[in-house]
Amino acid sequence: MSPATTPAMTTRTTHGGDAPEVDVAALGELLLGRWADVRRQARALAANPDMHKIEGLTHTDHRARVFGQLQVLVREKAVHRAFPARLGGGDDHGGNVAGFEELVTADPSLQIKAGVQWGLFGSAVLHLGTAGHHDKWLPGILSLDIPGCFAMTEIGHGSDVASIATTASYDPDAGQFVIHTPFRAAWKEFIGNAALHGEAAVVFAQLITKGVNHGVHAFYVELRDPATKEFLPGVRNHDDGVKGGLNGIDNGRLCFTNVRIPRTNLLNRYGDVAPDGTYSSPIASPGRRFFTMLGTLVQGRVSLDGAAVAAAKVALQIAITYAGERRQFTAASDVDEVVLLDYQRHQRRLLPLLATTYAASFAHETLLAKFDGVFSGAQDTDADRQDLETLAAALKPLSTWHALETLQECREACGGAGFMAENRFVSLRADLDVYATFEGDNNVLLQLVAKRLLADYSLEFRSMDIGVLARFVAGAAADLTLNKTGLRQVAQFVSDSGNAQKSANALKHEATQRRLLTERVQGMVAEVAGALREAAKLPKDRAAALFNDHQHELIQAAHAHAELLQWEAFTDALGTIEDAGTRRVLARLRNLFGLTLIEKHLDWYLMNGRISMQRARTLGPYINRLLAKLRPHAADLVAAFGYGPEHLRAPIASGVERERQDEARDHYRALRASSGAPIDEKVLLLRKN
């Protein structure tokens, strides 16, 4: 179903006077972005009740249901987009991810199980294998005749893939690799499809031939006999059982005891072994080879970023609809027409999350375009790949945490009703919880971003001549001294702002927000880089200790960088809006995003003399006024997300609340009109006195 046909999308609320109006349909198109058609198709598919999560199933029944749903995805041709045209695919990487993301509204288990089969298992065969592998296995993978696993993570190595312990030792006499799990910590863990459905796996293992370990490579390993579904000799598993969410996926452990596979089952795009055991690779550096192989994993991070944004949209569309209807009028007087969303606290709880969701949505569109450029080959230099990695590592942590925060705040803002599974929040939150730690733990990803920020920073250093460097360092030191009291900036701001109004107004300027957000990233990176400068001269252990002493700051700097990226994406999108009313409202929403970021980090701005105390004191009240101005547009702003009742499926957002209130109001009205209404004891007492 096209979102344009849902009633909410065609609404244009009039707020009277010269108040701006939002063109909901046009804004909806902007949000759908470059892959709007694919998103619409995927939403139509996600609207099918057969694809919906049923709450309260046992994990056994849920797993069976989701496996059945994957068959529907195959029938509906929803899983082929990223694969080569010659195998029935669409060579459409961006579209594939966009479609995948929208499945979250049906059931996140369905989404992630599809991700395991086609985004990880199939994708590994596609990107790490070569034509022979494609011909042999991709048709079965696409048709789900071969349900498979992506067996990379081990119990022991955590996020450190280079250190996995499973070995693939080449036996030249047999022309086979021997896949082996040397100890318990080397069991593959949390592997989707490993408990029940997986019949084959791409197994990551240390490739050893002729006494040399060539590092991690991927191997295609059959797990079960396709006829009997029994495990093949040497393969064992363990069922991970019940999880915090995503219980429609059969995660488990896999163990290999000297399992022999043909030499040609090595997915050999980036490294191969000749029959005699000679290793060869198109990439000479083992480090670079490893990162190239892992580079295909970025797709998972990109997808989770988008899925998290979609879940946040659904949550806000439900909670804001409810907050616009729910009122707590009293029996005694039905004149109190205030709905929840009229309360400042409720606005403070929900509208900044709405602004962040817009920012994350626009930022995701940027990421998806970058991803498509690299994976389509259109823009696929080393620099592009590095930028893509960094962008994904920056945005995925923020959006997945944001989704959890939004789902939780929405659930609490709807009180007990928010806790009922039928209203979606708790169910989505449970399922999305793990998005914060899989496909790259959020804290680890932010450290990757920080590393990149530092590298860029020291690259500047290296490209400067000594004179400039000396000046730079001196300048930085001087700056730090000033920041110790921040007197320079304070003096400046104090002199420029005699009245609070003017002071607050400056903060709403795009240029001011950009400057403040940028300065914070630069300032934090410069400060931590300064502190780490001596690390290069220290012995390894002391250098590590020095880095550890600044780990928290490094992660904060990366976080600040990611926030700036979101703000920039929002601002860029704002520049493309033609409708004046929509642009005015969206500019306020962008301001709300920028200013709540500045408010969140106000201590940094104050402590470093970037904002005066006087101006800082105007920020909270200014944000409160902005909330009041945005409140009339809240319904339009969530309507533009374009999800229909078939996606929301929350009774509290169905209009039933309003109906019940109307019924109650009619009851009291009729009662007052009758002679049967009791008098309140309090009123009686007042009359007596």
Place this chain on the structure above:
Amino acid sequence: MSPATTPAMTTRTTHGGDAPEVDVAALGELLLGRWADVRRQARALAANPDMHKIEGLTHTDHRARVFGQLQVLVREKAVHRAFPARLGGGDDHGGNVAGFEELVTADPSLQIKAGVQWGLFGSAVLHLGTAGHHDKWLPGILSLDIPGCFAMTEIGHGSDVASIATTASYDPDAGQFVIHTPFRAAWKEFIGNAALHGEAAVVFAQLITKGVNHGVHAFYVELRDPATKEFLPGVRNHDDGVKGGLNGIDNGRLCFTNVRIPRTNLLNRYGDVAPDGTYSSPIASPGRRFFTMLGTLVQGRVSLDGAAVAAAKVALQIAITYAGERRQFTAASDVDEVVLLDYQRHQRRLLPLLATTYAASFAHETLLAKFDGVFSGAQDTDADRQDLETLAAALKPLSTWHALETLQECREACGGAGFMAENRFVSLRADLDVYATFEGDNNVLLQLVAKRLLADYSLEFRSMDIGVLARFVAGAAADLTLNKTGLRQVAQFVSDSGNAQKSANALKHEATQRRLLTERVQGMVAEVAGALREAAKLPKDRAAALFNDHQHELIQAAHAHAELLQWEAFTDALGTIEDAGTRRVLARLRNLFGLTLIEKHLDWYLMNGRISMQRARTLGPYINRLLAKLRPHAADLVAAFGYGPEHLRAPIASGVERERQDEARDHYRALRASSGAPIDEKVLLLRKN
């Protein structure tokens, strides 16, 4: 099992040199507090596997299991403590709540279902009924022969109990009350035991007699025929189905269509109706009567506060144990002995939560003593009851939110393993989620606290003579002007702190922390009171709008007040510790709590000139050093919580992680000692170059 017999409790870790040591056993006793024996009994009961939650049950099976567990509680005499001695109880209110709290480690559903039966349903009969009611119903309630409901909340009225719409109209001819649900929004909602097990209910309804509505009263209503278990005529229900957690409880809705009950089923301690329909009450004011009746509900808030603290302790004991064992050493070299908890970020994530848990635990002990004083009658003035209400309303929001934050951070800090239900975090988090909005929504409770803070503030106003008032207002205005730039304080701090070390040291002083935390509460209340001063002169709607404009600030002020209460409780407890080593470590932990609070609100301190920019910049590094100092004691500090493996029941905290690592290390050691170890390609390349 007594926690003193678990190995963790008897550990005294030696850290070498003159580093302080924690006396774990003594600290454990301090944490167990005044009702240590009851807690030990309850923990022994909670250790029984029959009482444990089984993950992955359907809600139907879970409900049946929990109902069976309630029978065990009856058999084990764990539910009688709060009831009168003449009915087999113990007249022990504090002990009853302490014991209840500990059940959370077994299964929060069991805890809350017990709370519904004895803490709400039975408690209402006890506190709102009179001797005849006690004799007639309490024996059956205690023995679970009468499973019952506490039917207060309605769909429509939310947190506004005074406005519930269910009516109890007296019919003098029949000598009966007619209980009636006038419209859908008046259905009782989220009622525990309403879907399946409840056979009777205490129903809250507007008492109407002789044409006068005397406000909300409680009525004992039989729901089902005790023999057939069929609903009695006029009673209907609806099953709330699956929830975000607590699925062992059968929540549902109840509707009454002209259900007739005997006049004597009115629980008539605070209001009665004579056979002729004449109303009488020992409390003349309807408002005061209502709040007196509702006062008994505070027990629920007190219990949730303690249960939340217990859940946070379990989570931290699991996560910190794991973080002290889990290391990510690489295959290439096994010399990297760093465990997760050695990472600064990991310390930053977990240790402040540990400090807050200690603070919340000591604060809860204060609340429980206050509760026991009031409910035992030992200290039961109006002022005591008001203080109890305010204290509960302040602490319950912070501890329940803290539990959710802690469970989530622990779950993420344990990565994928944290997401497995067997490791407890996700399961406890799902169950505790609703603690934030039931028994008083956290945001609503904080507004009650804010109201009280304002009342105390304006009481000062009222008791002053005009001259003093004028001076006070002038003084406040002057203070605000100064705070606009904060120059006075900045100047003061800047002059007092030439070096960063001295500046940071000042923050560790108890007096400094107390002053800063207190000043923030006072400053915020004074500021918002100043802004609201004119409300009294405004028309009602404009006054409401003015309050709404400051709602967020009011809630923040209440939050600050509650944080101060926690800090004070921690500091008071610190004063009672005799062992020097324990006191030193706990003082650091209290400092960590105080300083992370100040760091969290650093923007306020800077913006109001209470901390200089220079000193503010020393805070983060100082906290980081404090974390490093506390890190060696982390294991002792969680061991002192005293939960054994039978309470933790988390494989990741069982030692299996260490075993697996030892096995892996032995493997690599043996491999290196053999001639069969492969050479790393990178090493080979280095040798060539």
